[in-house]
Amino acid sequence: MDEAGLVPGITGLGIHVPERVLTNYDLERMVDTSDAWIMERTGIRERRLAAPDECTSDLAVKAARKALDAAGLPAAAVELIIVATATPDMLFPATACLVQDRLGARQAAAFDLEAGCSGFIYGLAVGAQFIRAGAYKNVLVIGADTLSKVTNWKDRTTCVLFGDGAGAAVLQPVEPPRGMLSVYLRADGSGADLLKLPAGGSRLPASAETVRGDLHYLAMNGREIFKFAVRAMGEAAVEALRRAGIRQEEVDCFIPHQANIRIIDALAKRLSLPPDKVVVNVDRYGNTSAASIPLALYEAVSAGKVKPGESLVLAVAFGAGLTWGALVLRY
Ligand SMILES: CC(C)(COP(=O)(O)OP(=O)(O)OC[C@H]1O[C@@H](n2cnc3c(N)ncnc32)[C@H](O)[C@@H]1OP(=O)(O)O)[C@@H](O)C(=O)NCCC(=O)NCCS
Numbered sequence: 001m002d003e004a005g006l007v008p009g010i011t012g013l014g015i016h017v018p019e020r021v022l023t024n025y026d027l028e029r030m031v032d033t034s035d036a037w038i039m040e041r042t043g044i045r046e047r048r049l050a051a052p053d054e055c056t057s058d059l060a061v062k063a064a065r066k067a068l069d070a071a072g073l074p075a076a077a078v079e080l081i082i083v084a085t086a087t088p089d090m091l092f093p094a095t096a097c098l099v100q101d102r103l104g105a106r107q108a109a110a111f112d113l114e115a116g117c118s119g120f121i122y123g124l125a126v127g128a129q130f131i132r133a134g135a136y137k138n139v140l141v142i143g144a145d146t147l148s149k150v151t152n153w154k155d156r157t158t159c160v161l162f163g164d165g166a167g168a169a170v171l172q173p174v175e176p177p178r179g180m181l182s183v184y185l186r187a188d189g190s191g192a193d194l195l196k197l198p199a200g201g202s203r204l205p206a207s208a209e210t211v212r213g214d215l216h217y218l219a220m221n222g223r224e225i226f227k228f229a230v231r232a233m234g235e236a237a238v239e240a241l242r243r244a245g246i247r248q249e250e251v252d253c254f255i256p257h258q259a260n261i262r263i264i265d266a267l268a269k270r271l272s273l274p275p276d277k278v279v280v281n282v283d284r285y286g287n288t289s290a291a292s293i294p295l296a297l298y299e300a301v302s303a304g305k306v307k308p309g310e311s312l313v314l315a316v317a318f319g320a321g322l323t324w325g326a327l328v329l330r331y
Contacts, residue, residue: 006131007175007179011073011170011172012067012069012169013169013170015066015295016060016167020048022047022049024045027160031159046284048163048164049163056087056088056145057089059165063291068103073170075106076106076107078107078108079136079138080127080130080140081099081105081111082112082123082127082142083110084115084120086119086145086147088112091200094110095112115323117318117319118257118290118325119319120293121317121325121327122325124171125183125185127139131171138170143167143290143292147164147288147289148162162288163285163288166294167294177309180329182244184240184325184326187324196220197217199215199216200216228318229259232318232322234270236325238271239326246314248273252277253277253300253311254278255296255297255316256268256315256317258287258292259292261282261283279299281295281299293315297313301331307331310330313330313331314328
C-alpha cells in the first residue's frame with residue numbers, strides 16, 4: 001500500500017445514551033442545589049443515567065454496532081478494539097474484551113485505555129498509529145463511561161456534573177485530503193489528586209472502611225480542574241493546529257470536551273472561534289467523560305455541521321490523570 005493509503009480517518013460513527021433522563025429539577029429533590037445554579041455555573045440542563053443493570057460495555061456495544069453499520073464493516077473484519085473508559089465493567093478483564101465477544105469480532109485484539117475524559121482522543125491517536133504502520137486496516141475506537149456508578153449522589157459539588165453514554169468510531173485508511181492531520185497528547189500526573197476514584201485499586205483495596213469513608217466515589221477539586229482545563233485545552237488546540245499546518249480561522253467545526261459551558265466559552269474565546277463553529281451538547285448530556293467527544297462529533301455530523309470530505313474538525317479534551325490532548329482531522 002502506498003503512503004497515501006495509510007492515512008487514518010473516521011469512516012463510521014455511532015452513539016448510544018441510556019434512556020433515563022435526570023433533570024436539574026430531579027436533582028433539586030436529591031441535594032441542596034437549584035436548576036438556576038446548575039444552569040448558570042455549568043450550562044447543564046439534564047443528563048442520561050444508566051439503569052441499575054446497565055453497565056459500560058452495554059452502552060459501548062450498542063454504539064459500536066451503529067458505527068460498524070455506518071462504515072459498512074462486518075464485526076468479523078475488525079482487527080483491533082480500543083475501549084477508552086474510566087468506568088470499566090470490572091477492574092479486569094478489559095471491557096474491550098467483553099465488547100469484542102458480544103460484537104462477534106472474532107479476529108480482533110482488544111484492550112482498554114484509561115485517560116479519563118481525554119480517552120477518546122488518546123484512543124483515536126493510538127488506533128491511528130496501527131493504521132499508519134500498516135498493521136491494521138479496521139480499528140474500532142470506543143469512548144464509553146458510566147460515571148453515575150461512581151458518583152456520590154449526596155455530594156452536590158460533583159453529582160450535578162456527570163452523565164452516562166458511549167460513542168464509537170471506525171478508523172480505516174482513507175484517501176487524502178480526508179483523514180487525521182495531527183495529534184497532540186499530554187499528561188501531568190502531579191495533578192492526579194485533583195480528580196480521582198480513591199479506593200478499589202491496589203492502593204486502597206475495597207474494605208468496610210473504604211466504603212464507610214465514601215472512597216469508592218469520584219472526588220474532585222472543581223476550581224483547580226477548571227483552571228487547568230482552559231489552560232491545557234488552549235495549549236493543545238494551538239499545538240495540534242500548528243502540527244497540522246492549519247490556521248485557527250480555517251477550522252470549520254470545534255469539538256471541545258463537554259464538561260462545562262463556561263470552560264467551552266472561555267476556550268472558544270481564547271481561540272477566536274465564533275459560536276456557530278463550536279459544538280455544544282453539554283446541556284443535554286452533562287459530562288459523559290470518554291463519550292463526550294464522539295457524542296458531540298456524531299451530533300455535529302448528523303446536523304450537517306461537519307461535512308464528509310470537506311470539514312476541518314478540531315477536537316480537544318482534558319481529564320483525570322491529568323491528561324489532555326487535541327487532534328485535527330478532515331472528516
Ligand atoms: C464544579 C464547578 C461547576 C463549580 O463551579 P464554581 O463556579 O467553581 O463554584 P465553586 O466551587 O467556587 O463554588 C461556589 C459555591 O457554590 C456551591 N456549590 C457547589 N456546587 C453546588 C451546587 N450543585 N448547587 C449549589 N451550590 C453549589 C459551593 O459550595 C460554593 O459555596 P460557598 O461559596 O458557600 O463555599 C466548576 O468548578 C467546574 O466545572 N470545574 C471543572 C470540573 C470538571 O470539568 N470536571 C471534570 C473534568 S473531566
